[in-house]
Amino acid sequence: MSRDRARYTKAHAxxxxxxxxxxxxxxxxxxxxxxxxxxxxxxxxxAAVTAGEAYGNIESAKAVEDLIAPLSGTxxxxxxELEATPETMNxxxxxxxxxxxxxxxxxxxxxxxxxxxxxxAYLESLGEE
Amino acid sequence: MNWRLLWSGYADGYTNMAxxxxxxxxxxxxxxPPTLRFYGWQPATVSLGYFQEAEGQVDRAEIDRRGWGLVxxxxxxRAILHNDEVTYSxxxxxxxxxxxPSVMGSYREISRGLELGLQRLGLEAALGETAADPEHxxxxxxxxxxxxxxxxxxxxVAAGRKxxxxxxxxxxxxxxxxxxxxxxxxxxxxxxxxxxxGVSRRSEEQLSxxxxxxxxxxxxxxxxxxxxxxxxxxxxxxxxxxxxxGELTAAExxxxxxxxxxxxxxxxxxxxxxxRAR
Numbered sequence: 001m002s003r004d005r006a007r008y009t010k011a012h013a014x015x016x017x018x019x020x021x022x023x024x025x026x027x028x029x030x031x032x033x034x035x036x037x038x039x040x041x042x043x044x045x046x047a048a049v050t051a052g053e054a055y056g057n058i059e060s061a062k063a064v065e066d067l068i069a070p071l072s073g074t075x076x077x078x079x080x081e082l083e084a085t086p087e088t089m090n091x092x093x094x095x096x097x098x099x100x101x102x103x104x105x106x107x108x109x110x111x112x113x114x115x116x117x118x119x120x121a122y123l124e125s126l127g128e129e
Numbered sequence: 130m131n132w133r134l135l136w137s138g139y140a141d142g143y144t145n146m147a148x149x150x151x152x153x154x155x156x157x158x159x160x161x162p163p164t165l166r167f168y169g170w171q172p173a174t175v176s177l178g179y180f181q182e183a184e185g186q187v188d189r190a191e192i193d194r195r196g197w198g199l200v201x202x203x204x205x206x207r208a209i210l211h212n213d214e215v216t217y218s219x220x221x222x223x224x225x226x227x228x229x230p231s232v233m234g235s236y237r238e239i240s241r242g243l244e245l246g247l248q249r250l251g252l253e254a255a256l257g258e259t260a261a262d263p264e265h266x267x268x269x270x271x272x273x274x275x276x277x278x279x280x281x282x283x284x285x286v287a288a289g290r291k292x293x294x295x296x297x298x299x300x301x302x303x304x305x306x307x308x309x310x311x312x313x314x315x316x317x318x319x320x321x322x323x324x325x326x327g328v329s330r331r332s333e334e335q336l337s338x339x340x341x342x343x344x345x346x347x348x349x350x351x352x353x354x355x356x357x358x359x360x361x362x363x364x365x366x367x368x369x370x371x372x373x374x375g376e377l378t379a380a381e382x383x384x385x386x387x388x389x390x391x392x393x394x395x396x397x398x399x400x401x402x403x404x405r406a407r
Contacts (some may be wrong), residue, residue, distance in 0.1 A: 011396050033230050033231045033233075033234075034232050034234055035232050035233045038180075038205075039180040039205075041180070055301075057179070057180075057403065059178075059179060059180050059205040060205065060232050061205070061206075062179075062205060062206070062232055062233065062236050062296055062297055062300045063204070063205055063232045063236070063296065063297035063298065063299055064179045064203065064205045064297070064299070065232075065298070065299045065300075066294075066299075066300055075294055099144070126230060
């Protein structure tokens with residue numbers, strides 16, 4: 001994926017448009033705040049996901065946390081590899097650590113999302129970078 | 130900001146987990162204040178981590194034979210036998226913590242109250258710094274599933290042993306962290322209900338050495354109340370606040386009853402490992 005072209009959410013998801021579909025994952029900031037990721041729960045193919053709502057779970061050594069969908073639509077593909085190698089989300093969150101591909105429901109509302117330039121400024125506003 | 134203090138007494142595992150989740154809900158939905166809760170388990174109960182498989186981890190027939198309970202937690206981590214212990218839970222908004230967004234940072238921050246509380250009892254507890262490398266993690270999966278057998282980064286350790294087993298769940302900006310502070314650990318009970326993949330004599334010996342409760346480590350008689358009160362004082366010191374004894378609100382009681390009935394008391398929740406989002 002291209003980190004420059006991707007859009008980012010305040011819940012630290014990234015999404016990149018690929019034709020009618022969007023590739024989704026979590027940012028390296030999100031992976032870093034979780035610590036060592038040991039389990040990932042992704043949705044089933046054909047599941048409906050809703051922007052701003054949980055689509056799965058992620059577990060680090062100490063916490064379980066929701067994965068928050070950056071857009072609404074239907075899941076067309078999930079990263080099955082994460083079940084066996086969840087640590088990929090720490091090591092390579094923008095490539096091998098992707099979570100799902102979503103076929104968008106109508107036009108995707110990007111107003112609440114950030115560009116690759118805006119996201120680091122948002123992180124800075126959180127007091128961490 | 131002062132925190133609410135709940136003394137919940139003893140209940141079964143379904144109720145205990147339902148009340149903890151209700152506290153998370155109340156903080157997210159109705160702005161409940163930060164809450165520190167202490168409780169015990171009656172009957173003794175094995176809790177599974179959110180992502181753990183029941184099959185192969187616990188001996189259900191043995192748990193039933195002893196009249197004990199089994200429940201899946203909303204939080205991560207490994208299986209714990211809750212018996213002679215004090216269990217704490219903290220529900221707090223991320224933005225009320227200095228290190229709210231970071232799992233490890235917030236975990237350390239919340240654990241600081243436990244650390245100071247245990248020090249009040251004369252136990253030189255400190256947060257461990259041992260990083261969990263991939264080999265260590267794999268070993269932890271293969272070993273008998275006893276939470277106290279192995280300390281990971283940020284576990285509270287005293288006299289070389291893990292003394293508190295904690296885990297978090299984070300939803301909608303709220304952190305629920307709960308954990309077990311054993312007074313006594315009987316390794317034979319743990320191994321009877323959580324045999325894992327088979328236990329050698331050597332691992333039983335290792336476990337007896339590695340896993341001991343607070344009273345055993347201090348070689349003193351310590352009651353549930355003594356330990357819980359020391360931990361409560363530790364929290365007041367760590368967060369520079371006063372704890373105000375309170376009760377569950379009516380809304381929290383209703384939510385807890387719903388969660389108990391529809392989630393924590395069901396086999397679907399307790400026995401089926403999540404693989405696809407529920």
